[in-house]
Structures are given as structure tokens and as C-alpha cells.
Amino acid sequence: MIRGKGDEEDYWNSSKFKAFTFDDDDEFSQLKESKKAVNSIQTLVDDDDDDDEDDVEKVGWNGEPVGSISLSIKETASRNRMSATDQELGFPKIETTMQNLSLSKQGSNYSLSSLFKGKNKMGNFQMLSECVGEIPSRHFAPELRKPKSQYKTYTLEDFRALRDKMLLLDEAVQLHNGNVITAVLIFLKKTLSKEILFRELESRQVALRHFIHYLKEMEELKLLNELLKFLGRTEEMALMQYREHLNLKDVNKKKEALKSCISLPFSAEDAGFVQDHYTLLERQIIIEANDQHMEKTGQVEVFKKNPRKAAILDMPIITTLYYSCFYHYGESEVST
Amino acid sequence: MAFHSRIDSPEIPKFSDLKRLACDQLIYLLEQLPGRKDLFIEADLMSPLDRIANVSILKQHEVDKLYRLDNKPVISSCDQLCFLIRPHIQAVKWISEIVNSDKITGKCRKYKIIFCPQKFYVCEAVLEEQGVFGDVTCDEWEFYFLPLDDDIISLELPEFFRDYFLDGDQRWVFATAKALHYFHSLFGLPLKVYGIGKCAKMTYEMWRQFIEEGEKKLSTDKTGNLFIFDRDVDFVTPLCSQVVYEGLLDDVFRIKCGSVELCSDVTASDKTIKVLLNSQDKVFNEIRNEHFSNVFGFLSQKAKNLQTAYDKRQGMDIKQMKNFVSQELKGLKQEHRLLSLHISASEYIMKRKTKLDFQELLKVEHSLLDGFNVRESISYIEEHIIRQISMFESLRLLCLLSLTENGLVSKDYRSLKSQYLQSYGIEHVLTFANLRQMGLLVEQQPGETFTAMESTVGKLVADKAVGKLTDAFSSLAKKSNFRALSKKLTLIPKSNEEYDLHSPPDMAYIFSGAYIPLSCKLIEQVLERDGWNGLEEVARMLNGNEFAVAAGGGGAGESKPKPQSSRLMFVIFLGGCTFSEISALRFLGKQKGYKFIIITTAITNSSRLLESLNDGHS
Numbered sequence: 001m002i003r004g005k006g007d008e009e010d011y012w013n014s015s016k017f018k019a020f021t022f023d024d025d026d027e028f029s030q031l032k033e034s035k036k037a038v039n040s041i042q043t044l045v046d047d048d049d050d051d052d053e054d055d056v057e058k059v060g061w062n063g064e065p066v067g068s069i070s071l072s073i074k075e076t077a078s079r080n081r082m083s084a085t086d087q088e089l090g091f092p093k094i095e096t097t098m099q100n101l102s103l104s105k106q107g108s109n110y111s112l113s114s115l116f117k118g119k120n121k122m123g124n125f126q127m128l129s130e131c132v133g134e135i136p137s138r139h140f141a142p143e144l145r146k147p148k149s150q151y152k153t154y155t156l157e158d159f160r161a162l163r164d165k166m167l168l169l170d171e172a173v174q175l176h177n178g179n180v181i182t183a184v185l186i187f188l189k190k191t192l193s194k195e196i197l198f199r200e201l202e203s204r205q206v207a208l209r210h211f212i213h214y215l216k217e218m219e220e221l222k223l224l225n226e227l228l229k230f231l232g233r234t235e236e237m238a239l240m241q242y243r244e245h246l247n248l249k250d251v252n253k254k255k256e257a258l259k260s261c262i263s264l265p266f267s268a269e270d271a272g273f274v275q276d277h278y279t280l281l282e283r284q285i286i287i288e289a290n291d292q293h294m295e296k297t298g299q300v301e302v303f304k305k306n307p308r309k310a311a312i313l314d315m316p317i318i319t320t321l322y323y324s325c326f327y328h329y330g331e332s333e334v335s336t
Numbered sequence: 337m338a339f340h341s342r343i344d345s346p347e348i349p350k351f352s353d354l355k356r357l358a359c360d361q362l363i364y365l366l367e368q369l370p371g372r373k374d375l376f377i378e379a380d381l382m383s384p385l386d387r388i389a390n391v392s393i394l395k396q397h398e399v400d401k402l403y404r405l406d407n408k409p410v411i412s413s414c415d416q417l418c419f420l421i422r423p424h425i426q427a428v429k430w431i432s433e434i435v436n437s438d439k440i441t442g443k444c445r446k447y448k449i450i451f452c453p454q455k456f457y458v459c460e461a462v463l464e465e466q467g468v469f470g471d472v473t474c475d476e477w478e479f480y481f482l483p484l485d486d487d488i489i490s491l492e493l494p495e496f497f498r499d500y501f502l503d504g505d506q507r508w509v510f511a512t513a514k515a516l517h518y519f520h521s522l523f524g525l526p527l528k529v530y531g532i533g534k535c536a537k538m539t540y541e542m543w544r545q546f547i548e549e550g551e552k553k554l555s556t557d558k559t560g561n562l563f564i565f566d567r568d569v570d571f572v573t574p575l576c577s578q579v580v581y582e583g584l585l586d587d588v589f590r591i592k593c594g595s596v597e598l599c600s601d602v603t604a605s606d607k608t609i610k611v612l613l614n615s616q617d618k619v620f621n622e623i624r625n626e627h628f629s630n631v632f633g634f635l636s637q638k639a640k641n642l643q644t645a646y647d648k649r650q651g652m653d654i655k656q657m658k659n660f661v662s663q664e665l666k667g668l669k670q671e672h673r674l675l676s677l678h679i680s681a682s683e684y685i686m687k688r689k690t691k692l693d694f695q696e697l698l699k700v701e702h703s704l705l706d707g708f709n710v711r712e713s714i715s716y717i718e719e720h721i722i723r724q725i726s727m728f729e730s731l732r733l734l735c736l737l738s739l740t741e742n743g744l745v746s747k748d749y750r751s752l753k754s755q756y757l758q759s760y761g762i763e764h765v766l767t768f769a770n771l772r773q774m775g776l777l778v779e780q781q782p783g784e785t786f787t788a789m790e791s792t793v794g795k796l797v798a799d800k801a802v803g804k805l806t807d808a809f810s811s812l813a814k815k816s817n818f819r820a821l822s823k824k825l826t827l828i829p830k831s832n833e834e835y836d837l838h839s840p841p842d843m844a845y846i847f848s849g850a851y852i853p854l855s856c857k858l859i860e861q862v863l864e865r866d867g868w869n870g871l872e873e874v875a876r877m878l879n880g881n882e883f884a885v886a887a888g889g890g891g892a893g894e895s896k897p898k899p900q901s902s903r904l905m906f907v908i909f910l911g912g913c914t915f916s917e918i919s920a921l922r923f924l925g926k927q928k929g930y931k932f933i934i935i936t937t938a939i940t941n942s943s944r945l946l947e948s949l950n951d952g953h954s
Contacts, residue, residue, distance in 0.1 A: 176509050177506065177507075179454070179456050179458075179507050182457060186461055210505055213504070214458065239766060242766070246952075270765050316761040
């Protein structure tokens with residue numbers, strides 16, 4: 001729902017919220033307030049249009065619709081209703097332990113649990129310290145057989161302020177669950193510009209590691225390169241690009257890729273190795289073409305007696321040296 | 337010497353239930369897609385699945401054909417496709433391709449994805465991106481445990497090691513904690529929990545949350561103690577060559593999910609034979625923990641006994657013969673078969689190892705562990721590299737050198753790296769980068785550099801973040817401290833007398849008396865002291881993160897823990913565990929009257945460990 005100015009006025013002037021300022025020094029009470037705020041925004045959303053959620057488009061930071069997340073929660077919820085739960089299988093102990101959400105013990109935090117109930121199957125939610133929200137919002141997974149009021153659902157879109165987002169990320173990191181951390185990062189990637197995101201991640205090592213791993217897995221190399229450059233980890237960036245060449249099958253493409261790698265910011269010794277690699281491959285291509293031809297003609301003695309088992313391409317230096325001695329001993333230096 | 341159970345050793349719980357429960361759950365999930373369906377299985381899951389639910393059971397539940405999931409177009413004509421995968425993005429992408437290509441050709445099918453053991457948000461995001469989210473149903477098969485034997489349980493998550501220790505991704509922590517919770521909800525909470533390592537701490541905290549937020553009615557019966565162990569606390573042990581029989585089998589033949597394939601060279605026949613290796617194999621059970629030097633003696637003795645038993649029939653009359661054939665012959669034949677298999681395997685191992693000059697290799701390893709004759713060892717490694725003997729063996733030795741010597745001297749590092757790259761391929765600069773990050777193969781840094789780096793970066797970021805950064809840097813530049821630890825814990829036994837491998841005095845026998853595995857020694861000490869008292873310095877040298885708590889809150893009416901059950905020890909290795917360590921713990925159990933149950937994220941050895949870090953290939 002596109003939150004109009006009017007709603008925000010109501011929100012701010014409502015008597016439910018007292019002393020909610022961003023300048024509060026005490027982080028603990030800030031958290032509590034933010035969380036209450038988030039809670040109530042949710043209520044407002046619900047109060048207004050509970051029924052026609054699907055028709056309304058939500059807008060994130062960049063102005064792009066982000067309704068897909070809530071939509072998918074609903075879809076998953078309905079799907080969960082249709083597909084089986086594990087409960088009937090006789091795992092009551094495990095399932096119900098997951099469902100018994102107790103009150104938070106160490107003060108209030110954001111609750112991601114409900115969101116991830118949508119994402120994960122029954123037995124697998126993230127146990128977070130549940131925050132004490134008075135008003136239940138979207139109800140969820142009725143087959144869990146617990147009073148609906150115990151479940152709170154939030155959509156990630158509600159975390160719009162940068163501060164909220166970062167608190168959310170920090171909270172996720174506190175939980176140690178990599179799946180949750182990555183999920184929050186995916187959301188942040190969608191709703192924050194990369195400069196802001198990079199800046200925030202720089203000081204958050206755990207989140208940063210997860211983000212880098214995510215980008216590697218999704219093969220988003222361009223963004224990863226930019227991130228590493230921003231962090232000043234140029235050697236890593238160079239090695240990553242070097243790694244790409246290994247995936248190329250065509251030898252000539254490989255050679256070109258290696259050539260372009262030479263100028264990358266490797267460490268001093270690695271730069272030397274990459275240079276060697278390029279020179280070596282270049283030579284090997286020439287030797288290979290030549291030797292293949294010679295083998296075919298069947299004229300040359302040494303090739304007839306000892307037929308080659310494999311191409312010399314991509315072989316290590318020592319092997320190449322051995323090969324050259326074996327097949328080309330006594331020849332004058334080849335002009336390359 | 338065989339590990340016959342002590343009369344007073346505690347009873348171990350029955351883990352066969354775990355298999356049955358997992359099987360039932362899978363079948364249940366399959367039945368959610370009623371009717372004929374084809375099942376596509378990810379390669380990594382094929383062996384574990386085989387141990388849980390074999391083909392006939394699957395066929396009974398309307399699974400028509402079984403395929404391996406890979407990047408090839410699907411030839412199945414079935415209307416319903418079911419995919420059983422780990423939550424890997426690559427697998428999800430392949431599935432999306434299948435669905436999308438069906439859409440293009442106008443094929444209408446039902447698709448079900450079963451994620452094992454849990455679904456990641458990333459996977460769903462990919463499905464969404466590929467536009468197939470609404471076309472597939474997703475389920476989770478909470479299959480955590482594969483009991484490999486009475487006292488070994490594997491989570492079959494070899495990717496844990498690289499994902500966490502190299503990439504710092506905590507994605508599997510939840511699954512591990514959940515697995516622990518599931519395990520203990522079936523078998524009772526432990527009396528005490530010990531642990532060391534960052535991941536161990538995180539797993540424990542998450543598990544504790546599960547318990548606290550769980551049903552209070554969990555059985556208050558407390559059994560045994562739990563030790564959670566991070567692999568990176570001890571990298572040295574898995575990198576050493578294994579010389580106990582089961583370890584050797586793993587190193588030479590690669591044991592997979594508790595069974596091994598013996599190629600035709602070994603079996604002297606045309607086919608490969610798959611052998612299940614567990615305590616059911618009576619012959620194997622006697623020799624599995626033995627040092628290899630004892631194995632031949634044992635096997636030949638057994639062969640003699642067998643011969644004698646066969647020869648009995650020489651002097652028999654008809655009645656006795658009939659008796660013999662009906663009762664004893666089958667057992668003898670079985671024993672004969674197993675015996676010949678193990679003898680062939682041992683012979684093959686002997687031949688292989690002699691060819692590779694195993695004795696010399698072991699000597700070098702022992703010198704490295706001892707810190708003796710380091711320069712000679714380095715020359716040996718150099719020659720090993722230059723002669724291109726084996727890519728992973730060379731790397732293994734390099735890492736051992738680095739770990740035991742607290743990093744290589746710059747000159748050595750550069751020269752050995754250069755030689756390695758020339759021998760095995762320059763693309764291994766990537767592997768070297770990974771090993772450096774893990775702290776497995778590093779260059780010795782002059783002291784100032786570290787602090788200078790820290791302070792420079794510290795100025796660049798806000799104060800609050802410095803603490804986090806320092807953590808990051810200190811984890812990057814983790815020092816090995818092996819030598820100091822070795823002295824403190826006396827990991828290298830005194831070499832005054834000949835080490836008796838027939839009745840060994842301590843766990844060092846698993847490495848021919850040269851070295852007591854650090855991991856097992858730590859466990860021994862912590863259990864003896866019931867905590868970390870007196871081991872503070874050791875813990876500090878291991879980068880801290882040690883803990884010891886009495887698990888599960890108290891409560892009125894808590895049943896008194898039986899003295900028996902406190903000698904049941906569960907040890908969980910996060911990142912993998914070797915057969916040598918398992919043998920060592922079994923020995924320790926015999927010695928001290930404990931019974932160890934080992935839970936591990938995967939069985940590992942030096943090859944697997946290094947392979948997972950090898951990026952020098954396409």
C-alpha cells in the first residue's frame with residue numbers, strides 16, 4: 001500500500017506513541033520504540049486493507065514495487081495449507097517445541113521468526129526472542145494449532161529507514177543463522193543503493209562475508225568486483241577475475257582472458273605467475289598446433305614411436321619442459 | 337588387541353530408529369504428490385539415500401524412474417517430477433531450467449522440490465527470479481543423521497567445512513543446532529556440554545534457544561555429556577597420514593557413507609565390489625582400529641583358524657558332516673569371503689604404499705610434528721614437488737610444515753610456492769590464496785606488520801567497529817601455536833623405549849607412537865578435569881571460545897542422573913572428523929571407561945579437506 005501523507009500524520013500524532021524520537025541515546029529503548037513503531041505501522045496497514053492486499057502495490061526505497069515478498073508469503077502460506085505438514089508424521093515433540101514461542105528473555109528485539117515461518121516449512125523456523133506486540137497482524141499457518149495471536153508477521157518492506165534496516169541486519173547477525181543473514185542481505189541489496197550498502201557492510205564483518213559468498217554463488221561478479229574494489233581488497237578482486245578464465249573451454253579465449261588478467265592488481269609475486277601462465281599458454285598453443293600437424297603426417301620418428309597421450313595445452317611448466325625435451329630434443333630454439 | 341567391550345561400559349542408544357524415522361518422513365513427502373512420478377536426486381544425496389530408503393521402497397511408493405540431477409535436458413515423459421536436493425543454488429537453477437523449457441514446449445507437469453535438510457531463502461529467491469516459483473511445491477526433508485555404525489553418526493554435510501571455515505557463511509549452523517536438538521529430544525539431554533571454537537559456541541547458543549523455547553515436558557532424563565568441537569581448533573590431525581586400518585582404507589580407497597568400492601586390481605576379478613564396512617563385518621570390526629602393522633598378523637592368524645575349522649571336516653562322519661554343513665559352513669564361508677577381501681585390500685595397500693615410499697614419508701611427517709630436522713624435511717618436500725609425485729600429497733606436506741612451524745619463512749614460502757605452481761599448474765595460485773586465508777599455509781609475518789595494519793584500518797572506521805575489525809583480522813592471522821601446545825599437552829610421547837603397538841599405552845598409536853592427536857587429547861583433558869580449569873593457557877593458544885556448562889535448566893523433580901550415563905560421551909565435530917580420530921576416541925573410551933558416540937558433519941581426511949579448498953580447476 002502506498003502510504004500517503006495522511007497516514008503518516010495520523011501515525012505521528014497518535015496517542016499510542018509517546019516519546020518516540022530518533023535522538024534517543026539509549027539504544028535499548030530505541031530498539032523498543034522502533035519495534036513498537038514497526039508493529040503499529042503493520043497494524044495501520046492491516047486496518048486499512050486487509051482484504052485487497054494483493055491488488056495494492058508496495059513501493060520500496062528505489063521506487064520499485066516490492067509486493068512480491070508479501071505475496072510470496074501468502075502464496076507459501078496457502079501452499080503450506082495445501083501441502084502436508086510434518087506434524088502428522090509423529091514428530092510431535094519436535095514440531096511443538098518449535099511452536100512454543102516464549103516471551104523474550106533479554107529485552108525486545110525485532111522478530112524475524114514469523115517472516116521466516118512463511119519461508120521455511122513448519123518445523124524449521126528461526127527461534128527469535130519474540131517481541132511483545134499487542135496487536136496480531138497477519139495470521140499465519142493455522143495448522144500449527146496454536147492460538148493465532150502468538151504469531152506475528154512482518155514484511156521486510158516495513159523496514160524502510162536505513163537505521164531500521166541496519167538494526168535488522170545486526171539482529172540477524174546476532175542469531176548466527178546464515179540463512180536469515182543472507183535473506184536480509186538480499187532484501188537490502190534490492191532496496192539500497194550499492195554505495196550505501198557497501199558503506200554499511202564495511203564495518204560488519206559477518207554480514208560482509210555472507211554477502212560476498214552470496215554474490216559468488218549467484219555469479220554476480222560485476223557487483224562483487226565493485227564491492228572488493230570499494231573495500232580495497234584488490235588482490236582478491238584480481239584473483240577472482242583470474243579464476244574466471246578457468247571456466248573457458250576454448251584455448252584461444254583462455255589466452256585472451258589471461259592476457260587481460262596480467263594488468264590486474266595482483267600481489268607482486270602472483271603477478272609474475274600470471275604473466276608466466278600467459279606466456280606458457282601462448283607457447284603451448286603454438287607447439288600443439290605444430291605437433292598435431294606433425295603427428296598427422298606420420299613422418300616424424302619420435303611421434304610414431306611414442307604417440308602422444310594428451311595435448312600439451314594447460315599442462316604445468318615442468319610437464320611442458322619434459323614434453324619438449326622428449327619430443328623436441330636437439331632442435332634449435334623455436335622462434336616464438 | 338581388539339576393543340572388546342568392557343563389562344561396565346555404558347549402553348549406547350539404538351540409532352537405527354533415526355534411519356526409520358527419516359525414511360518414513362521421506363515417504364510421507366513423496367506421497368504428497370500422489371501418483372506416478374520420476375525422482376531426480378542430487379549426486380551428493382544418492383549414497384545417503386541408498387542407506388535410508390533403497391530403490392524397492394521408493395518404487396513401492398509410486399516412484400517410477402530414478403535419475404541423477406544434472407545439467408542435461410530431461411528425457412522423462414512422466415507427468416510429475418520430484419527433485420530431492422541439498423539447498424544448492426546450482427541445483428535450483430537446473431530445476432528452473434527444466435520447468436522453463438517445459439513451459440516453452442507447452443508441457444504441463446507437476447513439480448515438487450524436496451530440500452534436504454532445509455530450504456534456504458536464497459533458493460526460493462532463485463525460483464522467484466527464474467519465474468517458476470508458482471509452478472513448484474517446496475518441502476523440507478529433515479534428514480539429519482546417517483548412522484554409519486553403532487557409534488558414528490554423520491550429517492553428510494561435507495560442504496560445511498568450506499562454507500564456514502573458508503567463506504565464513506553460517507548457513508549450516510541452524511541445521512546443526514536443529515539436528516542436535518532433534519537428537520537429544522530423542523535420546524535425552526546431556527548432563528554437561530563442553531566445547532571449543534566460534535562455531536561450536538554459535539551452535540550451542542542456537543541449540544540452547546531451541547531448548548528454552550521448547551516444550552518443558554522434554555524428558556528430564558539426562559544422559560551423557562556433549563563435546564562440541566570446531567575443526568579449525570586442530571588442523572594438524574586430519575592432515576597426517578593415517579595408519580590405522582580403517583583410516584588407510586579411507587585414504588587409499590575413499591570410504592563413502594560407510595562402504596567402500598574395491599576395484600578390480602584388488603579383487604583380482606573383473607568387477608568392482610562394494611563392501612559395507614561396519615561392526616557387522618566381524619573381521620573388519622576386529623582390525624578397524626588396529627595399527628596397520630598388526631593387521632597382517634591378525635589376518636593370517638584368522639586365516640589359519642579358518643583353515644583349521646575347514647579341516648575339521650576331514651575326520652567327520654556323515655552325521656557330523658551334515659551338522660557342520662547346516663550350521664557352521666555358512667558362517668565360515670562368510671568369514672572366508674570377508675577375510676579374503678580384507679587380505680586383498682591390505683595387500684593392495686601395502687603395494688601402493690611401498691611404491692610411494694611410505695616409510696620415508698612417515699618419517700618426514702613425524703619429524704615435522706616433532707620439530708626435528710626441519711631443513712631436511714623441507715628438502716624432502718621440495719623433491720616431492722619437483723618430481724610431481726602427487727598434487728594433494730605435496731600440498732598436504734606444505735600445510736603440515738606451515739602449521740607445525742607457525743608459518744613458512746618468507747624465502748621458503750616463495751620458493752616452494754613457485755616450485756609447486758611450476759609442477760602442478762599456475763592456476764593453483766587460487767588454492768594458495770584459499771590456504772592462506774584459512775591459516776593452513778602461511779608466510780611468517782614480522783610482528784610489526786600486523787599491528788600496523790590494525791591501527792591504520794582502525795583509524796578509518798568508527799570506534800564501535802574497531803572491535804569487530806580486530807576480530808576479523810585476528811581470525812585472518814590466526815597463529816598456529818602448535819609447538820607450544822604440543823609441549824604443554826605432551827602430544828609427542830617420549831621416545832626412550834620402543835613404542836609397543838600391540839598394547840599401546842596411549843592414543844599415539846594411531847600415528848605409530850609419534851603423535852597424540854590434539855583434538856582427542858583436548859577431549860581427554862577436558863573430560864578429566866570436568867571443564868577447562870587448568871587449561872586456560874591451552875585454550876588461549878587455541879584462540880579461545882571454550883566453554884563448559886551444565887546443560888538444560890534444573891527443575892524440581894529432576895531425575896537423578898545415573899552414574900552409568902555420565903560416562904556416555906557425545907562428541908560432535910563441526911567441519912569433519914577422520915577415522916583415526918574415531919579410533920583414538922574408541923581407545924580412550926576403553927582406557928577410561930567411557931563410551932564415545934561421534935557425530936560429525938562429515939567424515940574427512942587430508943585429501944577431502946584439501947580438495948574442498950582446491951580452486952585450481954574449472
